Amino acid sequence: MDNTLFPIDSATLTELKARLAVEAQERGLVDVAYRTIDTPVGPLLLAATEAGLVRVAYEKEDFSAVLDSLASKISPRILKAPRRLDPVAEEIDEYFSGTRLTFDVPLDFSMSSxxxxxxxxxxxxxxxxxxxxxxxxxxxxxxxxxxxxxxxxxxxxxxxxxxxxxxxxxxxxxxxxxxxxxxxxxxxxxxxxxx
Missing domain, CATH: 1.10.10.10 (Winged helix-like DNA-binding domain superfamily/Winged helix DNA-binding domain)
Incomplete structure (x- = not known):
């Protein structure tokens, strides 16, 4: 048996990660999904629970620290799953383009009390x-x-x-x-x- 490792090209790796994210969500294994987007105020991290958008973070807040905080306060079951956050990313893009005056996405205020x-x-x-x-x-x-x-x-x-x-x-x-x-x-x- 040949134990040589074959490198996976980046397109295949990206596809595998996307499939993993979809399968994990379908099986209810993701409590917090996240992604990052580019905006006129710099990169933003978006995170959502099943209840709604739970966190928007500026890069200066340190995305790793933000994810650690979400893991300790919400759940350690966090996965980069951009599709769940597509509606949020779209509304933020519309806001920055001047076509959206209010946000309609559901919000999860569980990080505050x-x-x-x-x-x-x-x-x-x-x-x-x-x-x-x-x-x-x-x-x-x-x-x-x-x-x-x-x-x-x-x-x-x-x-x-x-x-x-x-x-x-x-x-x-x-x-x-x-x-x-x-x-x-x-x-x-x-x-x-x-x-």
Whole structure:
């Protein structure tokens, strides 16, 4: 018997990985599917559970660390399975091309809890092209004195871009912080012509 290893060309390897991803999903072996996409604000990692999109991460967050966090908080059964995230990638492409003003994909907020999750669930109500202050968001979620906690909820938003924490500014109109960096926040606000 010949034990020589035959190298597999990259096209065959890609096809085998795709088949593995499909079979794993069909058998219910994938709890978190992920993929990366290129955008005007840099590469983004997208991750989804059966419930919906659970994580959008900027490259500066370290994709490996993000996947480790998902493994510890959601499930270690994570697989690169781009097809499950095709609808999300399509909506994000439409957003960056200026043809989508709201996202319709289901969201999974299980990476947050309590007040932070309340804030993050409110953020999609800030319309495209508009901004609110941390204080205004605090008032909308029923805790007018929690401006600082709103800032923390925005800073820890697991779904940036899709859940628009970039639309929240300081009371004086300055940017405040942003998980993707101030350049990314500025790019998103300029894309939306936010005022």
């Amino acid at each position: 309590g007040f932070r999750q309340s804030v993050q669930r409110y953020l999609p109500h800030i319309k495209y092209g508009h901004t609110e202050s941390y204080k205004e968001v605090a008032e909308h979620v029923g805790n007018p004195k929690a401006s600082r906690a709103v800032g923390t909820a925005c800073a820890t938003n697991p779904l940036p871009v899709v859940v628009p924490c970039h639309r929240v500014l300081r009371s004086d109109g300055s940017l405040g912080g942003y998980i993707g960096g101030l350049e990314a926040k500025t790019t998103l606000l300029n894309l939306e012509n936010a005022a």
